[in-house]
Amino acid sequence: MDVSIIIVNYRSWKSLRVCLNSIAEMVTQKLTFEVIIVDNFSDDGEFEIFKNEYQNFIFIKNETNTGFSNGCNLGAQNAKGNYLHFLNADTNISLEALNTLYETYKAHSEIGILSCLQIDKKNRFFNQKKLFPSVFQLFGIARFFYRKLFSKKLNKKFNTQDDLFYPDWVTGTSIFISRDWFEKVNGWNEDYWLYFEDVDICKRISQKKGKIAVTRNATIFHEHGGASRINFKTECITKTEVIISNHAYISNHFNGFNRNISHCFLLIGILTEKIILSSLSLFLFSNLKLKTNRYILKNLCFYYFSAIKKQTWLSPRSINYPKVK
Known part of the structure; x- marks a missing residue:
């Protein structure tokens, strides 16, 4: 198995259906992949409905809502792929994007985590010029002045010419990683229930000399907040x-x-x-x-x-x- 697509869900069934439909449309003989959906105890009766509707996908029910990291790790434990693609439930991905992530990752041995561009329903690209948190960047106003002060350095880091650029970290919306790297850093850190787990895994990979990269040659749709703002x-x-x-x-x-x-x-x-x-x-x-x-x-x-x-x-x-x- 080449790639395991792992999606953690919590009551974001409407968005998840769109995501799964986009994956179900993929037809390829070059790339073998499986889809694993870990439901973090939505407990709303929808799990069995989706499991019956998407019988080619693997559905795992978490007995409690133990957080995003734990859900991702549970999915990885049941995955067969040499590469893992962690994908949010409120996304929409094409075969071209998945192929680009796969081929780009294999072509660049220095990369630990690879992500891609993200666009919202208003066709706006998400900001992916991410820096690791520091004592000088805990608040929005501090981050603003930091970026102004070091604008030349940051512009060089986040150039707009190459196919790849290298932020400090990428969001958990789309994280493509080899099983070797995933095991090298012991997976997702379950200290975090929600948020900062993506920053953390990127930090640990960077500490082991792996690069965090974003390819401009692939774009996914991201609704944003599909599960975190349901009520x-x-x-x-x-x-x-x-x-x-x-x-x-x-x-x-x-x-x-x-x-x-x-x-x-x-x-x-x-x-x-x-x-x-x-x-x-x-x-x-x-x-x-x-x-x-x-x-x-x-x-x-x-x-x-x-x-x-x-x-x-x-x-x-x-x-x-x-x-x-």
Whole structure:
């Protein structure tokens, strides 16, 4: 088997159907591939319907929602391919794009992870000029000034001429990786329940001298937020997890003073922001975005209390959280 396409799903059935239909249309004799869908306990009755409808694909039901990383690892454990293509459920891929990823990866032995261009429903390309987080880039305004200050260096790094460019990391929307590299870094880090797991795996591959690359010769459609914004409660949870996973990443990849100061900056900055926005929401009742901040603030207060009590920055939803004494 050449490629195993692995898709983790959580109640994003409408988007998943579009994705699976795009894959089902692929007909090729040159490339052998399988499709594995790991459902993270959607528990809504749709799993069996899809399993019966797409009988040529492999469906795996996770007994709990143990997060994106765990779902990806579960899919990889059941995969037969020499290469693994982790793909979001809210994407649409063509045979040409898959072939390009496969051939490009094989032609460049220096690449650890390969991704491609992404376009949304308004035909806008996603920004893929990604840099690893640092103490100077924890907040949007800091990232803005950093990019302005080092604009020449960054423009050289993200040139617009070559077929390949090399960001620090790529999103988990589309990650093409060999089984050898996947096993070399022990797969996805299950410290993360949602978000930053893509940054983390790219970081670990970079530390082992593998390159992170994006090919301009392949493009996939990405709806974005198909699973993380299905309702108000889910949106509040996922936005909280972005912040929590940022702390987990800092804990895993920052050292000494930088680690401590980054945790402090992030904690103080986020709480200050959420307190201000939550206060505004008391006066602007109709603004749903402001209301979201009240729930995120409540979630974060529980999280920071738990972090102090348990002495860990991991999310309580992380599969590794119970292992922490």
